[in-house]
Amino acid sequence: xxxxxxxxxxxxxxxxxxxxxxxxxxxxxxxxxxxxxxxxxxxxxxxxxxxxxxxxxxxxxxxxxxxxxxxxxxxxxxxxxxxxxxxxxxxxxxxxxxxxxxxxxxxxxxxxxxxxxxxxxxxxxxxxxxxxxxxxxxxxxxxxxxxxxxxxxxxxxxxxxxxxxxxxxxxxxxxxxxxxxxxxxxxxxxxxxxxxxxxxxxxxxxxxxxxxxxxxxxxxxxxxxxxxxxxxxxxxxxxxxxxxxxxxxxxxxxxxxxxxxxxxxxxxxxxxxxxxxxxxxxxxxxxxxxxxxxxxxxxxxxxxxxxxxxxxxxxxxxxxxxxxxxxxxxxxxxxxxxxxxxxx
Amino acid sequence: xxxxxxxxxxxxxxxxxxxxxxxxxxxxxxxxxxxxxxxxxxxxxxxxxxxxxxxxxxxxxxxxxxxxxxxxxxxxxxxxxxxxxxxxxxxxxxxxxxxxxxxxxxxxxxxxxxxxxxxxxxxxxxxxxxxxxxxxxxxxxxxxxxxxxxxxxxxxxxxxxxxxxxxxxxxxxxxxxxxxxxxxxxxxxxxxxxxxxxxxxxxxxxxxxxxxxxxxxxxxxxxxxxxxxxxxxxxxxxxxxxxxxxxxxxxxxxxxxxxxxxxxxxxxxxxxxxxxxxxxxxxxxxxxxxxxxxxxxxxxxxxxxxxxxxxxxxxxxxxxxxxxxxxxxxxxxxxxxxxxxxxx
Numbered sequence: 001x002x003x004x005x006x007x008x009x010x011x012x013x014x015x016x017x018x019x020x021x022x023x024x025x026x027x028x029x030x031x032x033x034x035x036x037x038x039x040x041x042x043x044x045x046x047x048x049x050x051x052x053x054x055x056x057x058x059x060x061x062x063x064x065x066x067x068x069x070x071x072x073x074x075x076x077x078x079x080x081x082x083x084x085x086x087x088x089x090x091x092x093x094x095x096x097x098x099x100x101x102x103x104x105x106x107x108x109x110x111x112x113x114x115x116x117x118x119x120x121x122x123x124x125x126x127x128x129x130x131x132x133x134x135x136x137x138x139x140x141x142x143x144x145x146x147x148x149x150x151x152x153x154x155x156x157x158x159x160x161x162x163x164x165x166x167x168x169x170x171x172x173x174x175x176x177x178x179x180x181x182x183x184x185x186x187x188x189x190x191x192x193x194x195x196x197x198x199x200x201x202x203x204x205x206x207x208x209x210x211x212x213x214x215x216x217x218x219x220x221x222x223x224x225x226x227x228x229x230x231x232x233x234x235x236x237x238x239x240x241x242x243x244x245x246x247x248x249x250x251x252x253x254x255x256x257x258x259x260x261x262x263x264x265x266x267x268x269x270x271x272x273x274x275x276x277x278x279x280x281x282x283x284x285x286x287x288x289x290x291x292x293x294x295x296x297x298x299x300x301x302x303x304x305x306x307x308x309x310x311x312x313x314x315x316x317x318x319x320x321x322x323x324x325x326x327x328x329x330x331x332x333x334x335x336x337x338x339x340x341x342x343x344x
Numbered sequence: 345x346x347x348x349x350x351x352x353x354x355x356x357x358x359x360x361x362x363x364x365x366x367x368x369x370x371x372x373x374x375x376x377x378x379x380x381x382x383x384x385x386x387x388x389x390x391x392x393x394x395x396x397x398x399x400x401x402x403x404x405x406x407x408x409x410x411x412x413x414x415x416x417x418x419x420x421x422x423x424x425x426x427x428x429x430x431x432x433x434x435x436x437x438x439x440x441x442x443x444x445x446x447x448x449x450x451x452x453x454x455x456x457x458x459x460x461x462x463x464x465x466x467x468x469x470x471x472x473x474x475x476x477x478x479x480x481x482x483x484x485x486x487x488x489x490x491x492x493x494x495x496x497x498x499x500x501x502x503x504x505x506x507x508x509x510x511x512x513x514x515x516x517x518x519x520x521x522x523x524x525x526x527x528x529x530x531x532x533x534x535x536x537x538x539x540x541x542x543x544x545x546x547x548x549x550x551x552x553x554x555x556x557x558x559x560x561x562x563x564x565x566x567x568x569x570x571x572x573x574x575x576x577x578x579x580x581x582x583x584x585x586x587x588x589x590x591x592x593x594x595x596x597x598x599x600x601x602x603x604x605x606x607x608x609x610x611x612x613x614x615x616x617x618x619x620x621x622x623x624x625x626x627x628x629x630x631x632x633x634x635x636x637x638x639x640x641x642x643x644x645x646x647x648x649x650x651x652x653x654x655x656x657x658x659x660x661x662x663x664x665x666x667x668x669x670x671x672x673x674x675x676x677x678x679x680x681x682x683x684x685x686x687x688x
């Protein structure tokens with residue numbers, strides 16, 4: 001067995017932040033990106049954890065993200081809170097906008113945060129969880145880069161376009177889901193390629209738009225949306241609402257901007273927040289209590305609520321720390337020492 | 345060939361409205377329900393057309409809808425427009441709330457209409473299309489009655505929980521989708537039963553929670569969500585947002601209220617409207633033009649936009665009228681003459 005080093009969440013956060021600072025990020029950008037990377041590692045999502053540091057550094061190195069961007073929030077009497085990320089990571093922009101979004105949501109019952117001109121890194125669950133922790137429900141979505149064919153089509157056009165939702169629970173983690181509207185994330189196909197395994201039917205098309213189970217052909221071709229024409233329609237809605245509507249890039253434009261799918265995508269993001277207490281008007285008592293009996297009914301018949309595996313991993317990480325392998329520790333050390341040069 | 349009678353949309357609307365008036369509906373309730381029934385017939389959706397009149401009359405006869413309900417709209421400075429349907433059909437409530445929703449959306453950039461205490465009849469596309477015709481985008485959803493098991497579960501809990509979306513297009517019908525978040529609508533299973541055909545795998549569970557392809561067993565058991573755990577999560581979100589959050593019935597409560605799935609369900613409805621011009625802030629020019637190039641790219645690779653078949657049928661109906669069979673004409677006549685007695 002290789003040796004493992006156990007770090008607390010705070011220790012790992014400090015270390016990851018230092019890497020980004022040494023790569024030229026401002027304290028603010030570095031702190032915000034480090035928080036979501038460590039949240040992924042903490043929650044047992046290795047695919048969204050420290051493994052992602054290199055990709056972020058590559059995106060900085062390629063000049064596709066502004067490492068010291070200063071986000072600016074613009075809010076008025078409307079339900080729209082706009083945060084100009086000014087070319088930085090979405091995370092710092094979201095952190096700046098969150099209290100304003102909460103204030104507007106409490107004032108109006110519902111409000112939306114638009115993040116423009118950002119590099120979107122990682123999952124959407126950190127965003128909807130942060131909103132849910134304030135007692136508000138949240139629906140978040142963003143485009144990606146064009147790698148998914150619409151149902152009935154033959155070529156990449158849609159992104160993997162994730163959608164996430166959070167609902168606050170008083171004595172538990174929020175109800176949270178976060179998934180790609182493609183059949184699977186692109187990383188899944190890459191994993192099949194590395195393992196030399198065929199893809200299940202229905203995941204992908206080859207370069208000629210024909211169904212394929214060959215991961216190599218799929219990576220050169222197009223992925224397919226989840227759930228057939230329904231998933232394709234939802235993914236298109238995400239392009240419209242979180243691309244065209246918010247005045248930001250849609251997935252084909254995001255791909256053109258980057259010229260590759262190996263860097264973190266640049267586009268906007270839309271987060272809609274709801275105040276359930278305002279919406280319910282107390283018509284049938286506390287809406288959260290009504291929701292709890294529904295969650296109980298789901299669990300009572302043996303079905304799982306989403307994100308439970310992640311929350312279990314989190315509890316363990318918070319209690320016992322995060323265990324990293326010797327190779328992972330060495331990689332952190334290397335990234336800190338050589339910074340951007342490590343990815344050039 | 346049986347003889348067919350061709351009626352204009354206006355003629356058929358007047359005839360359907362008369363049936364509801366003779367069954368005790370107020371002018372307002374009768375007019376609103378007739379409009380959506382005739383819209384279904386006009387658009388070639390026979391399953392949402394005049395075939396549905398009987399079910400509505402049965403719901404009135406069972407005392408589960410108030411045929412002369414007077415909806416009331418409550419609006420303030422917030423983003424929430426609440427319409428109390430007061431036990432009537434959702435359609436009259438929606439019509440009352442629509443101009444207020446549009447006004448609030450233009451004022452704030454985004455607003456929501458909550459319809460409470462209504463019998464929800466028919467599809468959601470009439471709602472999102474009506475909003476889109478005002479130049480606004482719309483996302484609508486509602487629960488139903490518990491007939492769908494959550495993924496990993498064994499018993500009916502979720503409704504077929506439809507979700508619809510509309511995006512305005514300047515020189516074309518809006519981009520519109522509207523679908524059940526179950527694998528199929530319940531009527532599909534009923535059609536398989538009548539035809540003596542087995543269901544495809546993955547549609548349903550029997551009473552013991554085991555997968556089945558027998559339509560009879562499926563009707564006694566539970567349907568399944570579309571798209572596996574992702575569709576199940578979206579359907580749960582609809583229960584939370586358009587049930588608990590708006591202070592109205594969730595699908596198990598709606599089923600308990602009716603005691604049957606043969607009447608139109610009673611619950612609430614949520615319609616969120618967005619002003620794309622406000623959201624875009626003109627950052628990248630006109631958001632509608634950006635969207636058009638995306639629609640062109642979808643169609644350009646041979647994929648279809650949703651609702652096209654419906655819009656083609658509509659054009660034909662508006663140009664040439666709606667052709668009804670002799671049996672359909674006789675049924676309309678019978679329903680007009682005997683009213684509620686026809687369904688007792």
